Amino acid sequence: MAIIANIISEGTAKKNVETDLIQMKGAYCLIVQVSKSSTIKIGSLGIINFDPGYYIYVGSAMNSLESRVHRHLNTAEKKFCKLRWHIDYLLTAPGVKIIRVYEFVSKNKIECTIAYVLSQRYAPVSRFGSSDCKCGGHLFKVK
Ligand SMILES: [Zn+2]
DSSP states (O other): OHHHHHHHHHHHHHHHHHHHHHTOOEEEEEEEEEOSOEEEEEGGGEEEEEOSEEEEEEEEESSOHHHHHHHHHHHHTTSOOOOOSHHHHHHTSTTEEEEEEEEEEOSSOOHHHHHHHHHTTSOBOTTTTOTTSSSSOSEEEOO
16 A cells, blocks of 8 residues: 555656646746848838847746747747747748757746846847837847
């Protein structure tokens, strides 16, 4: 009986871990490579010219950080192309890919704090990803 109890409790513990991962809240940074000079229509922002290089996009997911990041990775691989956020328009463009992801688990909305820190060093792409806040933008060309 003890063994069964252990299995049940391990099963329960595992389920809780998975649930925690799925419901993990926080912010993320996508390191995006634009391999060639690109003119892309970014939804309501209109046409934007992107020079080749590396960009950092800062976003947040207050429901599920993991599934949001997976969605972006799928979009960048052109497997999932539902256009909702500004970043979706960039990621679906040819020659654009995500080369690295950083996740920051937090119950607080820290994306604008990260964007602020980045803005001290890099100029944002004006209003990109910042429709719902007062930041200059949440996408920065870094290299
Ligand atoms: Zn912001």
